[in-house]
Amino acid sequence: xxxxxxxxxxLSVGVLTYLSRAGLILFLAERPLPMQIxxxxxxxxxxxxSALTVTLVAGSEGVGGVEFAEVSAIxxxxxxxxxxxxxxxxxxxxxxxxxxxxxIT
Amino acid sequence: MPLPRPDPSAxxxxxxxxxxxxxFALVLGVxxxxxxxxxxxxWSTNLFIFAGAAQxxxxxxxxxxxxxxxxxxxxxxxxxxVMYSAALAPRFESQPRWFRWVGPYFLIDQxxxxxxxxxxxxxxxxxxxxxxxxxxxxxxxxxxxTIGLFVGSAIPEEWRLDVAPAVMFAGLVIIGITTRPAAVAxxxxxxxxxxxxxxxxxxxxxxGAIVGVSAGYLAERxxxxxxTSEEPAR
Numbered sequence: 001x002x003x004x005x006x007x008x009x010x011l012s013v014g015v016l017t018y019l020s021r022a023g024l025i026l027f028l029a030e031r032p033l034p035m036q037i038x039x040x041x042x043x044x045x046x047x048x049x050s051a052l053t054v055t056l057v058a059g060s061e062g063v064g065g066v067e068f069a070e071v072s073a074i075x076x077x078x079x080x081x082x083x084x085x086x087x088x089x090x091x092x093x094x095x096x097x098x099x100x101x102x103x104i105t
Numbered sequence: 106m107p108l109p110r111p112d113p114s115a116x117x118x119x120x121x122x123x124x125x126x127x128x129f130a131l132v133l134g135v136x137x138x139x140x141x142x143x144x145x146x147x148w149s150t151n152l153f154i155f156a157g158a159a160q161x162x163x164x165x166x167x168x169x170x171x172x173x174x175x176x177x178x179x180x181x182x183x184x185x186x187v188m189y190s191a192a193l194a195p196r197f198e199s200q201p202r203w204f205r206w207v208g209p210y211f212l213i214d215q216x217x218x219x220x221x222x223x224x225x226x227x228x229x230x231x232x233x234x235x236x237x238x239x240x241x242x243x244x245x246x247x248x249x250x251t252i253g254l255f256v257g258s259a260i261p262e263e264w265r266l267d268v269a270p271a272v273m274f275a276g277l278v279i280i281g282i283t284t285r286p287a288a289v290a291x292x293x294x295x296x297x298x299x300x301x302x303x304x305x306x307x308x309x310x311x312x313g314a315i316v317g318v319s320a321g322y323l324a325e326r327x328x329x330x331x332x333t334s335e336e337p338a339r
Contacts, residue, residue, distance in 0.1 A: 006142040007149075010146055013163050016176065016180045017156050017179070021189065021190050024190040024194045025197045025205055032191065033188075040248070040322045043286075043317060043318045043321030044182075046278055046281055047313065048272050049278045050291040051294045052182070053274040054302075058284035068267070077272045082279050085280050087128060090276035091276060094275075
């Protein structure tokens with residue numbers, strides 16, 4: 001990615017982030033969001049973050065780019081997240097699992 | 106535009122919420138170092154974006170995506186802010202114009218939680234609290250991300266800190282799943298994205314997100330229908 005493309009990307013994301021936060025406050029203050037949209041918006045977080053995780057793990061090589069160590073880290077981190085509901089614990093134990101797998105393979 | 110005095114209760118309420126965000130900020134700092142973007146541009150996301158998940162997506166997708174996919178993905182991640190904006194809009198209605206423009210810039214998850222809990226304060230008091238929490242998080246966030254940048258450049262490549270963003274997002278998803286439809290949404294998104302991995306420019310993220318949201322929405326409606334049909338006949 002060139003510097004110009006990077007700056008363009010950052011500024012575009014910045015403008016969209018501001019609009020998503022300010023839009024309704026500035027322009028639609030008196031009208032509530034339709035119930036249907038509020039319901040759908042609740043699933044944006046889990047859906048897009050899951051899709052992003054899969055993409056980051058695959059990297060640029062598609063399914064072939066998936067490493068065992070990476071999957072182990074995410075699986076272990078995921079189990080810890082489910083058990084403790086603690087992001088710090090899940091990150092630390094997940095990364096520890098990664099290093100362990102890298103060490104023994 | 107008189108600048109309000111900082112509200113001491115903002116610090117008392119804000120710090121406990123900032124502590125869980127520290128690893129996120131550190132991982133972001135590391136990701137900025139690892140990113141295909143120049144470090145300064147990556148760091149500038151703190152100023153121009155100021156939204157952890159969107160920043161992390163922006164810097165970590167830079168290597169494998171065109172800017173269009175990257176921007177669309179961050180935009181989808183940010184959709185949850187629309188909910189915050191909608192929920193707080195009534196509280197902003199009676200506020201001065203400058204604050205209606207400046208306030209939303211700071212509207213991160215934690216500020217949404219704290220300022221909606223404090224919604225019963227009077228206008229001036231609420232605005233002071235909102236801006237105090239907002240600037241507190243802004244300052245702490247910039248500082249911690251910057252520390253992460255130095256940590257990231259000091260730690261050798263073999264430690265594979267480039268994996269940390271994925272582990273972090275996976276943890277966030279799982280902690281965020283509190284209902285069955287949310288689990289359905291996440292699962293549908295994972296499966297769809299896996300199938301769509303070959304779509305150019307990481308387009309699979311958006312396809313996965315759309316299928317995930319639809320699946321969650323449909324699951325919620327299906328569960329609602331079951332619940333009503335199980336009610337005793339009237």
